[in-house]
Amino acid sequence: MGAISLVVSKALLAFCNFLLLYFALIILVLIGECAIYATAFWAWPQCLGLGLIPDELGKSCRKSYGIAGEEQFTAAIDLAQTLFNCCGVQSANEYDTSFWRLQSLGPSLAVPLTCCRLENEKSHNAYLDPHPINTTLCQTLEKDLQQGFRHLPGCSQHLEQWYKEQYIIFLAVGLLVVLIEFAVLLCTVLACAKLYGSAKNTKDIKSKMEHEMTTMPKSSVGTASTSNFQRSPLSYSNNVYTLTNSFRQNYKLVDKA
Numbered sequence: 001m002g003a004i005s006l007v008v009s010k011a012l013l014a015f016c017n018f019l020l021l022y023f024a025l026i027i028l029v030l031i032g033e034c035a036i037y038a039t040a041f042w043a044w045p046q047c048l049g050l051g052l053i054p055d056e057l058g059k060s061c062r063k064s065y066g067i068a069g070e071e072q073f074t075a076a077i078d079l080a081q082t083l084f085n086c087c088g089v090q091s092a093n094e095y096d097t098s099f100w101r102l103q104s105l106g107p108s109l110a111v112p113l114t115c116c117r118l119e120n121e122k123s124h125n126a127y128l129d130p131h132p133i134n135t136t137l138c139q140t141l142e143k144d145l146q147q148g149f150r151h152l153p154g155c156s157q158h159l160e161q162w163y164k165e166q167y168i169i170f171l172a173v174g175l176l177v178v179l180i181e182f183a184v185l186l187c188t189v190l191a192c193a194k195l196y197g198s199a200k201n202t203k204d205i206k207s208k209m210e211h212e213m214t215t216m217p218k219s220s221v222g223t224a225s226t227s228n229f230q231r232s233p234l235s236y237s238n239n240v241y242t243l244t245n246s247f248r249q250n251y252k253l254v255d256k257a
Contacts (some may be wrong), residue, residue, distance in 0.1 A: 066100030087115035
């Protein structure tokens with residue numbers, strides 16, 4: 001019994017050590033997630049190469065759109081213009097003073113093709129290979145003729161709304177992960193507490209039994225043990241075994257004596 005208790009105690013000790021390690025890892029994960037969320041809150045726009053301040057974003061567009069080495073930024077602007085049906089950050093006039101147009105890095109266009117209404121606008125790769133409905137009317141400088149062939153509003157409001165939606169989704173997912181981890185941690189704590197309580201109750205019962213055994217009087221124990229092996233008080237006399245004459249006569253027994 002003592003050996004079994006020792007084994008159980010060692011197993012519980014190892015399990016508790018494992019739980020402590022698990023708690024430490026969960027706490028580190030939670031701290032890391034909080035650090036990631038704080039960093040993302042501060043650096044999210046910079047991670048995309050964009051600033052949500054319209055003036056700063058407009059400067060980035062004029063400086064980086066269509067420039068070699070800024071292909072990702074250019075693709076992001078084209079994607080936004082195709083997805084939100086907009087042109088430029090605040091207006092299409094920003095392309096008039098952009099490096100893309102001043103240095104003649106592109107074809108003789110007033111605005112990028114993604115500012116035009118596209119035939120393949122529902123295609124997932126429309127921003128990479130745009131096909132305007134009417135390139136001539138889209139690129140014309142007369143605003144009256146641009147109607148229906150060019151996107152006129154800027155993209156800043158659409159980008160801000162998109163940013164807020166993505167940020168809310170990011171925070172919601174992070175909060176859900178934290179809640180799940182906290183629920184798992186709480187369940188583990190409750191299970192450990194229950195296991196500890198069960199082990200303590202078992203130990204208390206065992207201690208109580210051992211105490212009762214040690215405090216029991218030895219005389220009563222001896223009396224109880226010997227009484228089980230005590231002979232029956234029935235006395236065996238010679239009269240029990242004496243055979244009567246009638247019994248002898250009936251069975252024709254002859255007394256050898």
